[in-house]
Amino acid sequence: MTAIQYLVWLWLITQTGFVRSEIVFFEKHEGESVVLPCGVEPRHRSPIGVYLRRSWLRPVEVLFMYTKSEFSVTNDDDKNRTTVSGDPSSHSLNVTISQLTADDTDRYYCEFVMANSASEDLHVRGRTEFFLLVKAGGDCGCFNYSTLLYALSAAVAILLLLVLIGFVVIYQGKAHHSVKSHPQGPIYEVMTGLPPLSRKLASHHLEEIESSEYRNCPVKKSRPENHYET
Numbered sequence: 325m326t327a328i329q330y331l332v333w334l335w336l337i338t339q340t341g342f343v344r345s346e347i348v349f350f351e352k353h354e355g356e357s358v359v360l361p362c363g364v365e366p367r368h369r370s371p372i373g374v375y376l377r378r379s380w381l382r383p384v385e386v387l388f389m390y391t392k393s394e395f396s397v398t399n400d401d402d403k404n405r406t407t408v409s410g411d412p413s414s415h416s417l418n419v420t421i422s423q424l425t426a427d428d429t430d431r432y433y434c435e436f437v438m439a440n441s442a443s444e445d446l447h448v449r450g451r452t453e454f455f456l457l458v459k460a461g462g463d464c465g466c467f468n469y470s471t472l473l474y475a476l477s478a479a480v481a482i483l484l485l486l487v488l489i490g491f492v493v494i495y496q497g498k499a500h501h502s503v504k505s506h507p508q509g510p511i512y513e514v515m516t517g518l519p520p521l522s523r524k525l526a527s528h529h530l531e532e533i534e535s536s537e538y539r540n541c542p543v544k545k546s547r548p549e550n551h552y553e554t
Contacts, residue, residue, distance in 0.1 A: 350456045352424050362434030362450050363416035371436040372445070374412040376419050380431040387419070412436060426460040 350358050362374060376386040387406060389395035391413040397403050402421075410417030415436075421428065434450035 346452045348452055348454050350454060351459070352456065353459050354425055354461065356424050356458075357420060357422040358424060358456060360419045360421070360432060360434070360454050361416070361452065362419060362436075363452065364434075364436045364448055364450050366415050368415070368436070368446075368448055369438050371412040371415065371448075372439045373437040374417065375435040375437070376432060377435060378430040378432055382427075382430060386432070389417075424456075424458045426458050428456060429458045431455050 352358055360376065362376065364371065371391065373388060373390045375388050378384050378386060385398050386402065387395050387397045387408070389408055389412060391411055395406075395408050397406055405421060405423045407420045407422075408417055409420070419434075432454040434452075436448045436450065438446040438448060440446050
């Protein structure tokens with residue numbers, strides 16, 4: 325996987341949150357052709373038509389084909405360089421775009437139309453999406469290519485920033501919970517190193533008892549011995 329493909333994958337994740345279908349990456353040069361294989365799961369009822377749409381740089385309907393009929397294009401300039409092989413009713417077909425230009429760079433997907441007599445027709449996306457990157461010239465110095473790189477780089481930077489913020493929030497939440505679960509003693513005692521108040525009161529009471537005992541005991545005074553009495 326090239327660096328451009330890696331950036332595209334990260335951009336798709338930031339846009340959708342997850343990849344809902346298979347992504348096929350096409351990297352072409354101007355003047356070349358690309359074949360977009362459109363298909364839908366056979367479990368769906370037989371399609372009556374199919375759309376090819378662009379969905380990022382220039383969101384627009386590229387073409388529509390009704391079953392057993394010719395396809396029509398939105399831009400008349402694309403008529404001579406677009407061909408379709410197959411039919412929507414067979415659940416698969418190929419769309420070929422030739423004479424590619426840098427303006428064709430975009431994200432493409434097919435959308436099949438299923439008839440529904442009870443309500444509106446059902447629209448089902450194809451099982452594959454396509455990311456087409458068309459390089460201008462040999463050195464890829466086109467404006468659209470540079471814009472694409474800047475856009476993808478910005479999307480990746482935003483994604484990494486959101487991930488980093490998420491980790492910081494989770495870490496701070498755990499740290500706050502840990503502090504609450506281990507209460508500390510009074511701030512004054514921690515800073516000064518003094519014993520708790522209950523221990524100070526008990527020590528003071530003991531000192532008073534010892535002092536009172538000394539005061540109640542009589543003290544015998546010594547007097548000089550009288551040699552005459554002896």
